[in-house]
Amino acid sequence: MKIDEVPQDDIPTFRGHGTKAIYALDARGRYTKTTTSGWEVEELVLRDVLADFAxxxxxxxxxxxxxxxxxxxxxxxxxxxxxxxxxxAMGIGKWRVKRHLKPRVFNKLNDKLLQRYASLFRIDIATLKQFKEILARDPDSQF
Incomplete structure (x- = not known):
């Protein structure tokens, strides 16, 4: 794609966050960095991905x-x-993370490992450890 063809659709996802850097061909046919305020097609895909995770x-x-x-x-x-x-991100094997998804294994994890998960998830360790109880009280809670 040439620099003058880079989409500038001003998508809502980027609003308040600036622009995104991409590479496009300049007038001499060389790849160069330029910016975009988004592309409508990219926005649709991103919204679908976010909905899937939710x-x-x-x-x-x-x-x-x-x-x-x-x-x-x-x-x-x-x-x-x-x-x-x-x-x-945790610096451990995927097989270990899979094991940690099992409630009986999760309940035996030490606080040091739980703290690493909590820090990565940007929550406190108490929320991670007591999440089932929190959900039982308020199933609509959002974190």
């Missing part, structure tokens, strides 16, 4: 209350992550 988080709430998963599943979806991204 649905997954809501489904995780029900599984947490039923005792089938740990709060980690809810928060990884709220932070727009998948297992691989969470494992990488």
């Amino acid at each position: 649905e997954k988080a809501e489904a995780a709430k029900a599984r947490i209350l039923a005792g089938r998963t740990s709060p980690i599943e809810y928060f990884l979806n709220r932070r727009l992550m998948d297992l691989a991204a969470l494992a990488q």
Whole structure:
């Protein structure tokens, strides 16, 4: 795409956050950095992705209350992550994160590891440890 063809659709996602840097061809045919205020097509896809993560988080709430998963599943979806991204951010194997999704394993995790998860999710450790009880009191809570 040439610099003068870069979309400038002023999408709502970027409002208040400036612009996004992308690469496009300049007049001499070389790739150069330029900015965009967004592209409508990109916005539609982004909204679908965000809605998908929100649905997954809501489904995780029900599984947490039923005792089938740990709060980690809810928060990884709220932070727009998948297992691989969470494992990488935690510096542990993906197989370990999968184990931590099991309530019986989660309940045995030490505070040091739980604090690492809580910090990554930008919540306090008490919220992570007591999330099931918090949901039982207020199923519509948002974090």
